[in-house]
Amino acid sequence: MKEKVAIVHVVHRFDTGGLENGMVNLINRLDPSVYRHSIVTMKGHSELFAERIKTDNVTFYDLAKGNGQDLGIFLRLNRLLKTLRPDVLHTRNTATLEMQLVGWWRRVPLRIHGEHGWDVNDMHGSNPRYQKLRRFMRRFVHQWVALSVEARDYLLNTIGVAPERVNHICNGVDIQRFSPQPSTDSDSLVVGCVGRLAAVKNHTMLATAFVDAWHYARERNTTLKLHLIGDGDCRGAVEKILIDGGCIKDCWLAGNRSDVPDLMGQMDVFVLPSLAEGISNTILEAMASGLPVVATAVGGNVELVQHEQSGFLVDVDAGALATALKRYVDEPALIQQQGQCARQLAEEKFSIDAMTAAYDGLYRSH
Template identity: 35%
Template structure:
């Protein structure tokens, strides 16, 4: 009996982050008799890779230097010739150019995924980047997006034809992320109102703006200020700047910066409200995890956030890069606990109905099956694949 087809996932770096977390969830949960998986990092992988629980998944790092690095194309070509995958699946702009390499290596199915944009170009207007994306379309069989906003942009701005376009929503494990008692690991006194966020600490998430919003609450909600606390869970290139900002503002005793954690599902249960201060997003998995935990969400009006957070129903949506608006929205929940509970319950219902793990897995399996059946006459799509 022949081995299942191999999917090679090509990403910039396998590290703590929303895209990477969704990738690992899919790999761990896809039936082992359907597809094998390998993850190739253009740069390197961190201890986050330990979250992959399937023993048959191989990891590779190409240690790409900054710049064009043509030698990385050669390394990848040699690796793909060795692995002989059925599918190469690239993620975001940093890996899109390697569709050519996959074609030259003889990979029959090539997939490009859009999971968000960079902070340097949150609205996708960079002409050089968009030119590259357009030039890569012929080398891919599918160019999907994980939010309706990104799919619309892919088709209208980049020019992805309808037959190559798909919308694949993120999914959440509602068995793991669910309401429950706050864990002892969240180091705030009883009765605290914890404003929390989870994600890679990088410029696109605008954590400094969240700190500014928190500071504004001292004047907006002076009576509640002693009970207010801020939790920023995650790590990344902006962490040093965030720590310095918190220290300079004299609020180190009110802000928890634990770095990257593997017990996020438990930590979320210690939050009172979840805040997403991003300036660009696809479908924010961290917001979905918070909603599955029963938290109201304050998010910015960027990318797929308004698709996930129904303004005035499951949370509040405000303009990006506006600490004043962010603080006002948070203050609404501080002053109206009943509203926070109402929106939290509505968010949980929304996740259960629309963003299940099974639906996400079925969608990705259907994409792989359809393309493999068309290109190499294997894996005829099934109507249902995941229990």
């Protein structure tokens, strides 16, 4: 009997997030009779989030990285790879890129690195130190995965990766799990966002824009509500803006949740105010849920949202975001019109089957 392809996935932490959600979707759909997966984390994993994986061919390992420089992490990964003997080492984002050195040392047959999105310290790949790191690591990585066109062009033109080693694989969405649902709050217009409350996600700008739009809606006898799904370091700052703006009573900061499809069913409009973004799983999930999407015109957002058709692309500016939200107050028919367009785009262009097939072909290429 042929032995399964052994893949070691290395991530900073396996917890609520778009990158990790994409991994869940991929692992759940790759043939378990062909693959076995090891998820290696630098900083542990969430047991609750890990429950989203429905296959029984996955094992977790934690390298328990210390704060700051922890050179021992290379030795710990070396021992682990010596035991696991993977066919594929797949690291994701800058925090794990150096782990490819260990894969090279252990002669892992296929070494893949994925660029999923930008960090707040590396907006659009502009950090010179990280550029030098990526250029240095070119010799140790066989194949690179760019989720967005922006990331693909960055690898080709800025980092100098050879075209035959760059794979543009867009995220896919489960259009059965995420689908349009009838509104449960017909008396209000519910604006929603799902994601980590981290600086790069820019929820403070969303809060500022919502305060403006909320007062505008009140003057027009419309109740505007905000649902924020997710948690993180910026929660306190977001809450303060909403409290000071006088609208906290119409806001729900739900924290991390596992029932995102149901919660999206309670929204009318989805907003993603990121400073930088790859291919956002939450935008795709919102589109599949039949929601119009208002997103900042950064990174992969411009590949997903068709301006004025499936939502609005706006500048990274609270005033511009508030103006877009006010459009839905004044023209509520736009919600259904753009939501239907978003759902159609999700069905036709962002198939999860196409994403899985692309990764399947890449993993088998070793």
